Amino acid sequence: xxxxxxxxxxxxxxxxxxxxxxxxxxxxxxxxxxxxxxxxxxxxxxxxxxxxxxxxxxxxxxxxxxxxxxxxxxxxxxxxxxxxxxxxxxxxxxxxxxxxxxxxxxxxxxxxxxxxxxxxxxxxxxxxxxxxxxxxxxxxxxxxxxxxxxxxxxxxxxxxxxxxxxxxxxxxxxxxxxxxxxxxxxxxxxxxxxxxxxxxxxxxxxxxxxxxxxxxxxxxxxxxxxxxxxxxxxxxxxxxxxxxxxxxxxxxxxxxxxxxxxxxxxxxxxxxxxxxxxxxxxxxxxxxxxxxxxxxxxxxxxxxxxxxxxxxxxxxxxxxxxxxxxxxxxxxxxx
Amino acid sequence: xxxxxxxxxxxxxxxxxxxxxxxxxxxxxxxxxxxxxxxxxxxxxxxxxxxxxxxxxxxxxxxxxxxxxxxxxxxxxxxxxxxxxxxxxxxxxxxxxxxxxxxxxxxxxxxxxxxxxxxxxxxxxxxxxxxxxxxxxxxxxxxxxxxxxxxxxxxxxxxxxxxxxxxxxxxxxxxxxxxxxxxxxxxxxxxxxxxxxxxxxxxxxxxxxxxxxxxxxxxxxxxxxxxxxxx
Numbered sequence: 386x387x388x389x390x391x392x393x394x395x396x397x398x399x400x401x402x403x404x405x406x407x408x409x410x411x412x413x414x415x416x417x418x419x420x421x422x423x424x425x426x427x428x429x430x431x432x433x434x435x436x437x438x439x440x441x442x443x444x445x446x447x448x449x450x451x452x453x454x455x456x457x458x459x460x461x462x463x464x465x466x467x468x469x470x471x472x473x474x475x476x477x478x479x480x481x482x483x484x485x486x487x488x489x490x491x492x493x494x495x496x497x498x499x500x501x502x503x504x505x506x507x508x509x510x511x512x513x514x515x516x517x518x519x520x521x522x523x524x525x526x527x528x529x530x531x532x533x534x535x536x537x538x539x540x541x542x543x544x545x546x547x548x549x550x551x552x553x554x555x556x557x558x559x560x561x562x563x564x565x566x567x568x569x570x571x572x573x574x575x576x577x578x579x580x581x582x583x584x585x586x587x588x589x590x591x592x593x594x595x596x597x598x599x600x601x602x603x604x605x606x607x608x609x610x611x612x613x614x615x616x617x618x619x620x621x622x623x624x625x626x627x628x629x630x631x632x633x634x635x636x637x638x639x640x641x642x643x644x645x646x647x648x649x650x651x652x653x654x655x656x657x658x659x660x661x662x663x664x665x666x667x668x669x670x671x672x673x674x675x676x677x678x679x680x681x682x683x684x685x686x687x688x689x690x691x692x693x694x695x696x697x698x699x700x701x702x703x704x705x706x707x708x709x710x711x712x713x714x715x716x717x718x719x720x
Numbered sequence: 721x722x723x724x725x726x727x728x729x730x731x732x733x734x735x736x737x738x739x740x741x742x743x744x745x746x747x748x749x750x751x752x753x754x755x756x757x758x759x760x761x762x763x764x765x766x767x768x769x770x771x772x773x774x775x776x777x778x779x780x781x782x783x784x785x786x787x788x789x790x791x792x793x794x795x796x797x798x799x800x801x802x803x804x805x806x807x808x809x810x811x812x813x814x815x816x817x818x819x820x821x822x823x824x825x826x827x828x829x830x831x832x833x834x835x836x837x838x839x840x841x842x843x844x845x846x847x848x849x850x851x852x853x854x855x856x857x858x859x860x861x862x863x864x865x866x867x868x869x870x871x872x873x874x875x876x877x878x879x880x881x882x883x884x885x886x887x888x889x890x891x892x893x894x895x896x897x898x899x900x901x902x903x904x905x906x907x908x909x910x911x912x913x914x915x916x917x918x919x920x921x922x923x924x925x926x927x928x929x930x931x932x933x934x935x936x937x938x939x940x941x942x943x944x945x946x947x948x949x950x951x
Contacts, residue, residue: 432852435856437852437855437856458860458861461855461856461858462858464856465856465857465858466852466856468849468852468853470849471849471853472847472849472850472853474850474853474854474867474870474871475870475871484854484857485857485858488857488858488859488863489858532857533856533857536857536858
């Protein structure tokens with residue numbers, strides 16, 4: 386439905402390449418999770434998909450046809466974006482929910498019916514009479530999503546939509562998105578730096594790093610089959626050629642996540658309480674922001690640990706170095 | 721200091737006596753100021769939006785020109801317009817010299833940069849997400865601009881007040897192209913200058929008090945407007 390082809394996009398101010406994608410497609414009914422660190426290019430990607438900006442190079446296509454600036458104005462009625470920190474217009478929540486409907490010439494009675502339904506589904510019906518300064522950040526996010534859903538777009542783009550929401554509100558929002566998708570083929574593209582959220586709700590995860598789609602799945606996430614309940618809480622989950630000890634009562638299909646910052650890195654195995662100790666070789670060192678390094682090692686599967694530059698120097702880590710990764714069973718996230 | 725006391729007493733008497741000349745001057749001043757403000761803001765506000773919200777070649781240069789024009793001396797504007805409007809000038813055929821229209825023209829030239837520069841600053845002060853949000857909800861260029869204007873409405877109201885204040889207090893251009901003709905082009909400022917030079921402080925002061933009252937009324941109107949919307 387919506388597609389980017391050979392897109393390169395640069396910051397206007399300093400010309401830095403911020404997005405470099407050969408192809409990025411959003412098919413009808415898709416629920417795509419875009420994951421990546423802050424500054425990886427997720428928000429820029431969403432603004433291009435929302436037709437709010439034009440790529441410096443390459444093209445945006447909608448239903449197979451290249452989008453011209455004239456098309457973009459019309460198509461923005463079918464593609465809508467909820468920004469990372471959404472803003473509400475002056476006036477009440479009701480005025481905000483009705484904004485897109487008024488633009489589309491929907492009658493007042495119909496608009497009220499539509500917006501009240503959208504408000505109820507997102508749990509903001511009690512806020513309809515309130516002004517924006519009377520809302521919390523989480524409420525503003527829910528209102529912004531309700532405002533976007535009220536105009537029944539074909540493609541809904543969400544940038545960190547639940548960063549200020551509690552778990553229940555986030556779950557309610559994801560439920561509504563899923564219902565819309567099933568009912569009328571709404572395509573959803575959701576950017577998040579919270580891998581757990583993306584993995585839980587999206588059925589197509591795309592990782593983005595430094596403006597490029599990463600061919601590797603996001604760090605340290607593994608689909609596993611957890612064995613049935615055993616005597617203790619700890620279980621062994623097979624991942625490739627290794628078995629990860631996990632402290633969980635869950636069983637059946639699950640996704641394991643090992644936070645890269647919870648992995649201890651050493652040259653040799655050390656005596657410790659960590660139940661997971663794997664030795665292998667460093668395959669990659671990637672210097673990230675704030676003096677940290679992403680150390681990727683093949684320990685039977687590829688694992689990534691985040692350590693300081695100082696630690697890398699002290700351990701003398703280079704690609705090919707022998708290395709041991711250790712992490713506690715309780716550090717492994719299950720979702 | 722006696723002249724000040726005498727002047728204030730004279731001013732009070734004049735205002736209470738419903739002097740026809742005083743009210744004629746006030747009405748002409750209001751007419752000129754309102755027409756000039758409407759034209760200057762009608763052109764200047766959209767120009768400000770364009771300067772603040774659009775990317776086009778020469779935008780920076782245009783902003784510099786507009787900001788420089790803020791400090792344009794009123795007498796120089798009067799002089800230039802005099803050259804244009806005098807019988808031998810390129811606009812002499814209009815026959816506007818020494819008419820209220822010439823004063824309006826001068827005031828528009830002076831107030832236009834104020835309206836454009838200050839409204840550009842007001843629009844630049846609005847969160848850019850407002851325009852993007854309006855656009856992503858399906859608004860076209862005009863509706864998106866309207867959404868931005870609603871956010872900046874207090875600042876834009878202040879722009880209109882500033883333009884009106886500048887126009888109503890302007891004297892250099894009004895004196896040169898208006899000629900200060902009694903009953904025709906005599907505004908509050910030119911009249912104050914004239915009667916002061918003639919030593920008629922009471923009359924000059926009375927007109928000065930009215931000028932201040934006009935400015936006060938406009939500011940009160942703005943404050944009432946600002947007090948209304950808080951959301």
